[in-house]
Amino acid sequence: MTTSVADRVFNFSPGPAVLPLPVLKKIQEEMLALPGAGASILEISHRSKAFISILDNTKAALRRLLNIPDNYDVLFLQGGARLQFSMIAMNLLRGSTVPAQYVVTGSWGKYAVEEAKKEGPIEVIWDGKKDNYNHLPTASEYSIRPDAPYVHITSNETIQGIQFQSEPNTGNVPLVCDSSSDFLYRPIPIEKYGVVYACAQKNAGPAGVTVVIIRKDLLERSQDNLPGYLNYKAHSKESSLWNTPPTFGVYVVGLVCQWLEKEIGGLAAMHALNQKKAALLYDVVDRYPDLYQGHAAKVDRSLMNVTFRLPSEEKEKAFLTGAVARKLDSLQGHRSVGGIRASIYNAMPMEGVETLANYMTEFAKS
Numbered sequence: 438m439t440t441s442v443a444d445r446v447f448n449f450s451p452g453p454a455v456l457p458l459p460v461l462k463k464i465q466e467e468m469l470a471l472p473g474a475g476a477s478i479l480e481i482s483h484r485s486k487a488f489i490s491i492l493d494n495t496k497a498a499l500r501r502l503l504n505i506p507d508n509y510d511v512l513f514l515q516g517g518a519r520l521q522f523s524m525i526a527m528n529l530l531r532g533s534t535v536p537a538q539y540v541v542t543g544s545w546g547k548y549a550v551e552e553a554k555k556e557g558p559i560e561v562i563w564d565g566k567k568d569n570y571n572h573l574p575t576a577s578e579y580s581i582r583p584d585a586p587y588v589h590i591t592s593n594e595t596i597q598g599i600q601f602q603s604e605p606n607t608g609n610v611p612l613v614c615d616s617s618s619d620f621l622y623r624p625i626p627i628e629k630y631g632v633v634y635a636c637a638q639k640n641a642g643p644a645g646v647t648v649v650i651i652r653k654d655l656l657e658r659s660q661d662n663l664p665g666y667l668n669y670k671a672h673s674k675e676s677s678l679w680n681t682p683p684t685f686g687v688y689v690v691g692l693v694c695q696w697l698e699k700e701i702g703g704l705a706a707m708h709a710l711n712q713k714k715a716a717l718l719y720d721v722v723d724r725y726p727d728l729y730q731g732h733a734a735k736v737d738r739s740l741m742n743v744t745f746r747l748p749s750e751e752k753e754k755a756f757l758t759g760a761v762a763r764k765l766d767s768l769q770g771h772r773s774v775g776g777i778r779a780s781i782y783n784a785m786p787m788e789g790v791e792t793l794a795n796y797m798t799e800f801a802k803s
């Protein structure tokens with residue numbers, strides 16, 4: 438049985454998540470044979486000319502989109518963002534007696550701390566737990582030690598739906614950012630970061646590949662006694678070919694970059710679209726505050742994950758049932774938070790958000 442575009446729902450899944458339709462079509466088109474290669478992306482050597490060109494092109498596209506300076510390297514790794522929770526600490530913290538500092542703004546920040554703790558001293562300099570992670574700190578609420586190995590933040594807390602709209606100033610201390618659920622959602626000043634890492638399956642591609650953008654001087658901290666795979670310096674030295682990289686993932690991230698450049702017009706245009714999409718939903722939330730109780734403080738609202746509750750579980754169930762009937766899929770909130778979560782990543786079309794906003798209005802009126 439073959440399926441078609443008509444079988445697709447509006448997929449609000451938090452991750453793995455919606456991909457741009459032109460990207461899926463391109464994958465389908467090239468699945469039997471990559472142009473010139475005579476075989477599919479799934480079948481060719483990672484050292485073949487065809488794949489090296491895909492790897493180079495994906496890296497170059499990321500460099501263009503994010504304006505990545507020359508003193509940063511771009512790595513394609515496996516193990517997801519959660520392996521980065523460990524690798525960051527293994528590479529940048531091991532041997533230090535001075536703690537790395539963590540700003541914990543939600544579930545993922547908390548998990549990052551749990552892993553890093555196993556590697557070295559950690560200091561949580563802000564934790565939003567007492568307010569159920571519904572807002573971000575202001576700069577005056579935490580203090581950064583000038584000798585900290587790094588400061589870690591989660592730019593977008595996927596589960597709670599709160600997002601840094603700009604970078605906290607960490608002075609000369611490297612800022613390390615888990616950008617898994619908002620990678621490529623807007624232009625970011627890379628030079629303000631030491632490391633930006635993101636698993637691809639939220640906003641940039643399929644599961645299986647994780648992008649790590651790292652300032653090259655930080656590679657000198659990686660110690661030789663680390664297991665090879667866990668050593669950033671080894672991956673950098675071999676241009677992400679220390680071992681077999683996630684070839685299909687790199688290919689798809691490359692196609693997503695092409696889509697962002699050619700069809701969207703770059704990250705500033707993407708950001709404008711994302712602001713428009715999020716505003717459609719938050720406007721309905723604000724218009725019916727008795728029905729839709731937004732989780733995030735207004736100033737910290739995520740443009741990627743819109744989280745809210747309804748007054749009762751029955752109402753939430755009714756809401757979700759009605760949504761599915763309109764092909765609005767995977768809107769159930771995370772099991773730890775409950776309620777509704779609409780993940781509206783880059784690839785979610787405006788039409789999907791409009792359909793959801795209209796449904797929310799209709800549901801409120803009924």
Ligand SMILES: *Cc1c(COP(=O)(O)O)cnc(C)c1O
Pocket residue numbers: 452516517518519520545591593594595615616617618636639
């Ligand atoms: C999904 C997610 C992760 C975990 O990614 P894995 O690839 O499953 O390890 C980490 N951080 C954030 C912010 C996420 O959204």
